[in-house]
Amino acid sequence: MAGRGRALLRWAAISVAIPVGLAGVAAAAVYAIGEMRLDKRFEAVPVTPLRVSKGNAQEGARLVRVLGCAGCHGTSLAGEDFYGTAAPNLTRMARSYDRDHFARLLRTGVRADGTSVVWAMPSDFFAKLADDQIAHIYAYLRSIPQAKDAVGPRRFGLAERFAFLTGSLFLSAEVSRPEQPAAIAPKASESGFGAYFTSVACAECHGFDLAGGDGTPPLALAIQAYTPETFAAFLKTGKTAGGMDNLMMSGVARGRLSVLTNGEVSALYTYLSGLPVE
Ligand code: HEC
Ligand code: HEC
Missing domain, CATH: 1.10.760 (Cytochrome Bc1 Complex; Chain D, domain 2)
Incomplete structure (x- = not known):
């Protein structure tokens, strides 16, 4: 009886040890694969010298x-x-x-x-x-x-x-995108400004096509609620056309977009209100 008890105990111990051992092996494998990914080299991505002198x-x-x-x-x-x-x-x-x-x-x-x-x-x-x-x-x-x-x-x-x-x-x-960046960013007075500026400052949340998603509205539609004046006020204060604070966008406006110049704000408005509404 005592012998059988010990055998059972031994089996119990082994049956616990096997999964624990396997989990250890799996964890080590996950760790190692992660290390390989983090260490992956992308040296072939070219280093292209900037075509401008010292920045401001x-x-x-x-x-x-x-x-x-x-x-x-x-x-x-x-x-x-x-x-x-x-x-x-x-x-x-x-x-x-x-x-x-x-x-x-x-x-x-x-x-x-x-x-x-x-x-x-x-x-x-x-x-x-x-x-x-x-x-x-x-x-x-x-x-x-x-x-x-x-x-x-x-x-x-x-x-x-x-x-x-x-x-x-x-x-x-x-996931990096092949782009041929310009040497000089378009100025607010230039025709390329709206497309350039929205791609670097709005696309992150409103999508590359500005069509919205993940809780953000399509910008072609959202701009319809604004006049040039209420839009300028929105970017400075975060107060929407409806006079409210948005969950995220009001903070983006105050923290990031309130430093835009009047010229940039009006060029942005012109660009957004010219986008085709689906
Ligand atoms: C949405 C969040 C986010 C934004 C916006 C962001 N970063 Fe980062 N950045 C990170 C995180 C997170 C890391 C660390 C990533 C890692 O170690 O793999 C990082 C890493 C870096 C690094 C370190 C690279 C290295 O050698 O390890 C630099 C430099 C950097 N960011 C510059 C910038 C600059 C300049 C801007 C604005 C133009 C910017 N980041 C905007 C989140 C952000
Ligand atoms: C960090 C994310 C983020 C960035 C960057 C961002 N937005 Fe938004 N935006 C949002 C979210 C989220 C909403 C939906 C309202 C909310 O939840 O705050 C929104 C809503 C809006 C609205 C509708 C406001 C209303 O009347 O309710 C407008 C207009 C807008 N964004 C314009 C812009 C423009 C223009 C840019 C670039 C210059 C921009 N956003 C950049 C996240 C962002």
Whole structure:
């Protein structure tokens, strides 16, 4: 009897140990696959020299707001946790990049060492950024005093690595869009302004075709509720045509779009109200 009890106990112990052992092997495999992905090199993505001279730091400060860098990298740009991924300290990062590699990173997600950032850094929306605007941003980031890191180094746990397998986490370099960016961004007075500006400043949430989705309205339709005056007031204060605050857009307006010039706001209005309504 005693012998049989021991045998049963032994089987029980083994039957627990097998799944625990298998789970360990699976976890190690997920970890290793994640490591391979994070280490994947994209050196073939070209580093194209910017076709402009030194940027203007003041204009860079404005673009950093318009493009929402501070929304993820922290208001002082010293870094912030962005849904579990460390958006690093830009005052330090900009000093560790030369300007042309910085441009490649912004537009394609490929770091100086050839690895890629993960999707959370929206480089596919910056693929079209013109050379001069990148030069302004770079000049600004290097002009402000280097701050202490407000987040630790990036670390990917088992859950994030598992997300690589399911496809919900991916590398920015794998979704980067082939674009031929302009040397100089169109001015508000030029015909290309609306298409360019919306592609870098609105598409991130309203979609590349500005047709909306994921809780955002199609812009061709949304603009119908606005006159040039109420639209200008909306971008400055966040108050919609209906006089209310929106859940997200009012913050985007106040935090990012309130720094647009009057000329930019009216050119944007003209462009949006000229879009065909489906
Ligand atoms: C939606 C959030 C978001 C926005 C907007 C954003 N970033 Fe990031 N950025 C991140 C995250 C998250 C990381 C870290 C990704 C990683 O480590 O894989 C990152 C990484 C970076 C890096 C570090 C690259 C490296 O070598 O590790 C730089 C530089 C950078 N971003 C610059 C910018 C600039 C400049 C802007 C604005 C033009 C910007 N980011 C806008 C989220 C964002
Ligand atoms: C970070 C995401 C984000 C960005 C960037 C963004 N929007 Fe929005 N926008 C939203 C969301 C979400 C809504 C829906 C209302 C809400 O939930 O806040 C919205 C709603 C709107 C509306 C309708 C407001 C109303 O009357 O209710 C307009 C107009 C608009 N956006 C214009 C723009 C323009 C123009 C740009 C670019 C210059 C832009 N948005 C960039 C997220 C964004």
